[in-house]
Amino acid sequence: MDWDKLRIFHAVADAGSLTHAGDTLNLSQSAVSRQVRALEESLNTILFHRHARGLILTEQGELLFDATKAMAKRLDAASARIRDSEEEVFGELRVTTTLGFGTMWLAPRLHKLYEKYPDLNIDLMLEERVLDLPMREADCAIRMKEPSQADLIRKRLMFVSMRLYATQAYLDAHGTPETPQDMADHRLICQNPGSDQVSAGAVMIQSLLTNNIQSRLNVNNYYGVLQAVLHDLGIGSLPDYIVEESPDLVRVLPEVQSQEIPVYLAYPEELRHSKRIQAFRDFVQEEIAISRKHMKEQGNL
Numbered sequence: 001m002d003w004d005k006l007r008i009f010h011a012v013a014d015a016g017s018l019t020h021a022g023d024t025l026n027l028s029q030s031a032v033s034r035q036v037r038a039l040e041e042s043l044n045t046i047l048f049h050r051h052a053r054g055l056i057l058t059e060q061g062e063l064l065f066d067a068t069k070a071m072a073k074r075l076d077a078a079s080a081r082i083r084d085s086e087e088e089v090f091g092e093l094r095v096t097t098t099l100g101f102g103t104m105w106l107a108p109r110l111h112k113l114y115e116k117y118p119d120l121n122i123d124l125m126l127e128e129r130v131l132d133l134p135m136r137e138a139d140c141a142i143r144m145k146e147p148s149q150a151d152l153i154r155k156r157l158m159f160v161s162m163r164l165y166a167t168q169a170y171l172d173a174h175g176t177p178e179t180p181q182d183m184a185d186h187r188l189i190c191q192n193p194g195s196d197q198v199s200a201g202a203v204m205i206q207s208l209l210t211n212n213i214q215s216r217l218n219v220n221n222y223y224g225v226l227q228a229v230l231h232d233l234g235i236g237s238l239p240d241y242i243v244e245e246s247p248d249l250v251r252v253l254p255e256v257q258s259q260e261i262p263v264y265l266a267y268p269e270e271l272r273h274s275k276r277i278q279a280f281r282d283f284v285q286e287e288i289a290i291s292r293k294h295m296k297e298q299g300n301l
Contacts, residue, residue: 073136100222187234
């Protein structure tokens with residue numbers, strides 16, 4: 001299959017227009033059209049439905065476009081490796097992690113990374129959905145479980161636990177529970193047990209709910225839980241790393257916590273030698289060591 005024709009097909013499918021693709025490729029509309037027709041003839045199929053509003057991929061065209069998109073992502077990864085300097089860290093690094101960890105732990109520390117590498121551009125993607133690293137949806141990921149995708153380098157960074165926290169003002173007003181059964185007299189702030197979250201946290205919440213807790217506030221992410229707790233609404237289920245950034249929180253019922261949750265850094269095998277990945281990996285590991293040491297000194301581990 002002719003690589004040049006595939007490149008032109010991909011540009012047309014992406015733009016949905018011969019004219020726009022031609023502008024991108026610096027080719028005339030007629031030249032682009034000839035190449036697409038030649039590709040269709042070589043494949044003995046129709047790749048586009050042509051109408052007044054533009055071009056729409058046929059079923060066969062969709063299949064080919066999926067393939068060229070995968071090729072483009074692989075080429076981007078190869079290009080990124082080639083561009084990586086032997087001595088400098090620069091360019092774009094796409095990092096994905098959960099909303100809670102990214103908002104409450106990672107983002108507040110990124111200024112240190114920028115101070116060291118001012119030419120690094122980070123695209124931070126915070127979502128619970130697991131992005132496909134081999135398909136280049138992101139360059140690296142920090143996740144609360146070991147990634148299952150193939151062709152990834154995985155490094156366990158630390159363990160975290162879900163625990164119960166409240167403000168001193170809330171406890172002064174409503175009392176401090178001494179046993180899990182006392183939670184029946186308090187408002188529990190947590191993620192909905194059925195929402196997308198680490199299973200260990202959901203198990204802990206399900207166990208607490210057996211204590212006939214009548215008042216509850218469900219939030220779909222830990223940042224929202226934290227804000228509700230800080231505003232004295234109740235006792236919240238939060239990851240233990242939160243206490244370093246929110247020292248005014250008081251741990252409640254120390255015997256109640258989830259199982260340890262592993263935190264992993266993962267990135268594609270093809271980016272093993274990327275200077276940007278190495279810089280980010282080293283930064284995260286250093287920050288975790290500092291954070292864990294600080295929490296241990298405060299007696300929070």
